[in-house]
Amino acid sequence: MEARPYTIRDVRDADHDRVCAVVVAAFGQEDEAMLVHRLWDAGAVTIERLAVVDDEIVGYCAFSPVTCTPKLVGPLFGLAPVAVRPDHQRTGLGSAMIKDGLKACRELGARMIAVLGDPKYYGRFGFEPASEKNMSWAAQDAGDAFRVMIDDENHWGDIKTNETRLVHFHPAFDALS
Numbered sequence: 690m691e692a693r694p695y696t697i698r699d700v701r702d703a704d705h706d707r708v709c710a711v712v713v714a715a716f717g718q719e720d721e722a723m724l725v726h727r728l729w730d731a732g733a734v735t736i737e738r739l740a741v742v743d744d745e746i747v748g749y750c751a752f753s754p755v756t757c758t759p760k761l762v763g764p765l766f767g768l769a770p771v772a773v774r775p776d777h778q779r780t781g782l783g784s785a786m787i788k789d790g791l792k793a794c795r796e797l798g799a800r801m802i803a804v805l806g807d808p809k810y811y812g813r814f815g816f817e818p819a820s821e822k823n824m825s826w827a828a829q830d831a832g833d834a835f836r837v838m839i840d841d842e843n844h845w846g847d848i849k850t851n852e853t854r855l856v857h858f859h860p861a862f863d864a865l866s
């Protein structure tokens with residue numbers, strides 16, 4: 690599909706059903722939409738963005754708090770899910786939502802943002818292999834697919850540890866893995 694004019698904006702309660710429909714369409718199953726519901730119910734979505742084209746919601750992404758062992762003082766976020774309706778994929782909407790959400794995370798003073806997904810796709814936003822920062826996804830070793838973005842300049846000295854630091858997504862994710 691050709692790129693069309695779009696708007697990226699925050700989510701309102703009235704958007705929830707349409708957001709879930711987009712998430713189901715993007716993943717081809719309901720699991721991720723149920724995850725989004727669990728995150729909303731837990732009040733665990735710190736930042737979320739949606740993409741609107743021709744007055745229709747066609748994309749969604751969410752950032753929720755993550756924790757680390759050994760402990761890392763936050764704010765720490767995980768990006769998931771990211772979903773664009775299939776008929777609007779590869780038109781830049783995913784990138785636009787992620788970039789806007791990352792900017793909002795930085796404005797909140799984010800110290801670390803984690804993501805699990807295609808290394809090539811997320812690498813373009815500056816997510817680096819977590820292993821390079823001695824970090825790993827707590828649920829399993831996801832290799833290069835588990836990536837983090839760290840506010841190096843201000844914090845890397847405090848964050849550094851010899852022990853592998855495990856990153857835990859919000860408990861709402863447990864039913865997914």
Ligand SMILES: CC(C)(COP(=O)(O)OP(=O)(O)OC[C@H]1O[C@@H](n2cnc3c(N)ncnc32)[C@H](O)[C@@H]1OP(=O)(O)O)[C@@H](O)C(=O)NCCC(=O)NCCS
Nearest residue numbers: 715716770771772773778779780781782783784806807810
């Ligand atoms: C992954 C997803 C969110 C990307 O959103 P999008 O709006 O289609 O992507 P964008 O238009 O911003 O970026 C397009 C670029 O990313 C690449 N890309 C898109 N999806 C990709 C994927 N799954 N893996 C690798 N590269 C991908 C494209 O090749 C394209 O590269 P180019 O700019 O060099 O041509 C979207 O395809 C989607 O909803 N997929 C299904 C759900 C999913 O897998 N979500 C991610 C896991 S949480």
